[in-house]
Amino acid sequence: xxxxxxxPSEFTVEEKEALYKAIYLRRDVREHFLPTPIPEAVxxxxxxxxxxxxxxxxxxxxxxIVIRSNEIxxxxxxxxxxxxxxxxxxxxxxxxxxxxxxxLEGILESPVNICVTCDPARNGPHxxxxxxxxxxxxxxxxxxxxxxxxxxxxxxxxxxxxxxxxYTLLRRLLEIPEHVIPVxxxxxxxxxxxxxxxxxxxVGWLPRAPLDDVIFxxxxxxGNAD
Ligand SMILES: Cc1cc2nc3c(=O)[nH]c(=O)nc-3n(C[C@H](O)[C@H](O)[C@H](O)COP(=O)(O)O)c2cc1C
Numbered sequence: 001x002x003x004x005x006x007x008p009s010e011f012t013v014e015e016k017e018a019l020y021k022a023i024y025l026r027r028d029v030r031e032h033f034l035p036t037p038i039p040e041a042v043x044x045x046x047x048x049x050x051x052x053x054x055x056x057x058x059x060x061x062x063x064x065i066v067i068r069s070n071e072i073x074x075x076x077x078x079x080x081x082x083x084x085x086x087x088x089x090x091x092x093x094x095x096x097x098x099x100x101x102x103x104l105e106g107i108l109e110s111p112v113n114i115c116v117t118c119d120p121a122r123n124g125p126h127x128x129x130x131x132x133x134x135x136x137x138x139x140x141x142x143x144x145x146x147x148x149x150x151x152x153x154x155x156x157x158x159x160x161x162x163x164x165x166x167y168t169l170l171r172r173l174l175e176i177p178e179h180v181i182p183v184x185x186x187x188x189x190x191x192x193x194x195x196x197x198x199x200x201x202x203v204g205w206l207p208r209a210p211l212d213d214v215i216f217x218x219x220x221x222x223g224n225a226d
Pocket of ligand 1: 030103
């Protein structure tokens, strides 16, 4: 990626490169967590980066539940094991065998777990910009999670997103109010190495799609030359 284009920017070339570097080197991490605790100041920095994400109508619908208790983690791990057994059943033959070999969570090994939730009722029933697409509250929460993921990466902290959980049971376990949506369960900890490519790409589950396959021009299905 050439970040040295002659367009004025308040970011220096080095700063631009640092941002793209964080984006390209971000990984979903499920193993090789170090037991080193995450200092409170570092965790707050990362959460503050998340808290500066864009949100529909500036509603900031997210909440971060920081979990360090081994007892709670063990209960979440049970939820994962249960959900994962069911998830494996949708695949057959070799695909199922490969699925079963994948490490898809790092709940117990990571020093910090964070459940990120979305409160659709935050700041009242009418949120600027959310009238036609109510799900924009969850989209906003995902923007916060991406900020967290990138900020953690530059701190040397791996983040693994675990979605293979029954979120109704997770809500009950973490005493999350009925109307609040659990959006992500994240495993976080320092790692001494990040994989150079997604684990699922490495094991041949799926390749990265070529960029040109995911860009249309002017309307659906139209390439640049059409
Ligand atoms: C919404 C969401 C849910 C995910 N859930 C899981 C999960 O349950 N288990 C897992 O191992 N990875 C999960 N991942 C990680 C993806 O598998 C990973 O992002 C993808 O393979 C690309 O790899 P990379 O993040 O290292 O670039 C999830 C990612 C996202 C964005």
